Amino acid sequence: MLRTFKFRLYPSKAQSIIFEQTLETCRVLYNNALEERKNAWENERKSTSYREQQNNLPKLKSNKSSLQSVHSQVLQDVLHRLDQAFHNFFRRVKAGEKPGYPRFKAVNRFDSFTYPQFGNGAKFRDRKLWLSKVGEVNIKLHRGGPFNGWIKNCTIRHDVDRWFVCFTVGLPDTKLGKREIKTAVGVDLGVTNLVALSTGELIENPRWLKHSEERLAVAQRWLSCKKGSKNREKQRLKVARLHRKIRCQRADFFHKLSRKLVDSYDLIVFEKLNIAKMIQNSYAAKCIVDAAWRQLVLFTQYKAEEAGAVVQFVDAANTSQQCSSCSTLVPKDLSERLHACPACGLVLNRDLNAARNILMRNTVGLTGRACGSAALAGC
Numbered sequence: 336m337l338r339t340f341k342f343r344l345y346p347s348k349a350q351s352i353i354f355e356q357t358l359e360t361c362r363v364l365y366n367n368a369l370e371e372r373k374n375a376w377e378n379e380r381k382s383t384s385y386r387e388q389q390n391n392l393p394k395l396k397s398n399k400s401s402l403q404s405v406h407s408q409v410l411q412d413v414l415h416r417l418d419q420a421f422h423n424f425f426r427r428v429k430a431g432e433k434p435g436y437p438r439f440k441a442v443n444r445f446d447s448f449t450y451p452q453f454g455n456g457a458k459f460r461d462r463k464l465w466l467s468k469v470g471e472v473n474i475k476l477h478r479g480g481p482f483n484g485w486i487k488n489c490t491i492r493h494d495v496d497r498w499f500v501c502f503t504v505g506l507p508d509t510k511l512g513k514r515e516i517k518t519a520v521g522v523d524l525g526v527t528n529l530v531a532l533s534t535g536e537l538i539e540n541p542r543w544l545k546h547s548e549e550r551l552a553v554a555q556r557w558l559s560c561k562k563g564s565k566n567r568e569k570q571r572l573k574v575a576r577l578h579r580k581i582r583c584q585r586a587d588f589f590h591k592l593s594r595k596l597v598d599s600y601d602l603i604v605f606e607k608l609n610i611a612k613m614i615q616n617s618y619a620a621k622c623i624v625d626a627a628w629r630q631l632v633l634f635t636q637y638k639a640e641e642a643g644a645v646v647q648f649v650d651a652a653n654t655s656q657q658c659s660s661c662s663t664l665v666p667k668d669l670s671e672r673l674h675a676c677p678a679c680g681l682v683l684n685r686d687l688n689a690a691r692n693i694l695m696r697n698t699v700g701l702t703g704r705a706c707g708s709a710a711l712a713g714c
C-alpha cells in the first residue's frame with residue numbers, strides 16, 4: 336500500500352532561490368519537450384517517445400547550464416510527467432471523453448519537482464533532508480517521520496510562500512477486510528447539511544465552509560479589479576494563502592470525521608458521487624463542496640483500508656425521493672427539507688431519509704439495526 340506523508344521544509348534564503356530556479360528550469364524543460372512532441376507530430380506525423388526525449392537529455396545539458404544545476408533524475412521525472420500527460424490524453428481520446436491536449440505550463444503553474452528514487456539525489460542526513468544540488472534542508476519531522484516504511488520517492492512542493500516535501504512510502508498491507516462487520520452506517524453528502532448519517536446525526540456545514548465563500552469572493556474581486564497593476568502579485572498571494580487556509584481547515588475537519596466513522600463502524604456506505612447531480616447545484620461554493628465530498632470519501636477509504644473496515648458505494652438514484660420506510664417514491668424538489676411520506680406517514684429530515692436509503696442499498700446485508708441505531712428504531 337502506498338501512502339504519502341507531507342512535511343514542512345524550512346530552506347535557507349539561498350536554498351529557496353535554488354528551489355525556485357529548479358522549478359523554473361523544470362517548467363522550461365517541460366514546455367520545450369511538449370513543443371518538440373507537438374512539432375514532430377504536426378510537421379512529420381511522428382510521435383515522440385519518453386525514451387527518445389530522455390536519451391536527448393545529456394546533449395541538451397551540455398548546451399544549457401541551467402539544466403546542469405538540476406539533478407538528472409529530477410529532469411527525467413519532468414519528461415515522465417509529460418509522457419504521463421500524453422498517456423492520459425490518449426486514454427481520454429480512446430474512451431471518447433473530452434481529450435484535453437497537454438498544455439504548456441505558465442509561470443506559477445509548475446509548483447513541484449520530484450526525486451523519483453529516494454536515496455539517489457535525496458536522503459536523510461542528521462535529521463535533515465539532503466538534496467543533490469541543494470544541500471541539507473531543515474525539515475520539521477512531526478509524527479516521528481516516515482521511517483517505518485520504505486520511501487520510494489520525494490517531491491518538493493511550493494505552496495504559495497511555503498515549501499513542503501511529500502514522501503511516497505510503501506507500507507505493508509494491513510489486515511484488509513479482517514474486521515467482522517457488525518455495525519454499519521449510511522452517509523449522505525449534501526449542501527445544506529454537509530453530512531447526514533443514517534444514525535440520525537446531522538453534521539452542518541462547518542464555519543470555514545460558510546465563510547470561505549464570502550471571503551474568497553471579496554478576495555477574487557480585488558484580484559480582478561487590479562489587473563495589470565503592481566499590486567496584482569500581492570493580491571494573488573493573498574487569495575492563494577486564503578485558499579490554502581481553507582484547504583488546511585477542510586483536511587483537518589475530514590481527517591477527524593473520517594477517523595470517527597472508521598472507528599465507530601465496520602461498514603460505511605456512500606452513494607456514488609454523481610457529477611451530474613453536482614453540476615445541477617446552483618450553490619455558489621459548489622466547487623468547494625465538491626472537493627470536500629471527494630476528500631471525505633478518500634480519507635475514509637484509506638483509513639478503512641488500514642483498519643480493516645469496509646467502504647461501499649451504492650447507486651445514488653432516488654435516494655432522497657424514496658421513502659426509507661416503505662420505499663414509496665415521494666417526489667420533492669431541492670428546497671423541500673422534509674421527507675413526509677403519504678403512504679406510511681414517516682416524517683423525517685430529507686438528508687437523514689437519504690442516508691437511511693444509502694445504508695439499505697449495501698450488498699453486505701446490514702441494515703444498521705445491529706448497532707442499535709436510534710434513527711432506525713422507529714421504522
Ligand SMILES: [Zn+2]
Pocket residue numbers: 658659660661662663676677678679680681
Ligand atoms: Zn413511506
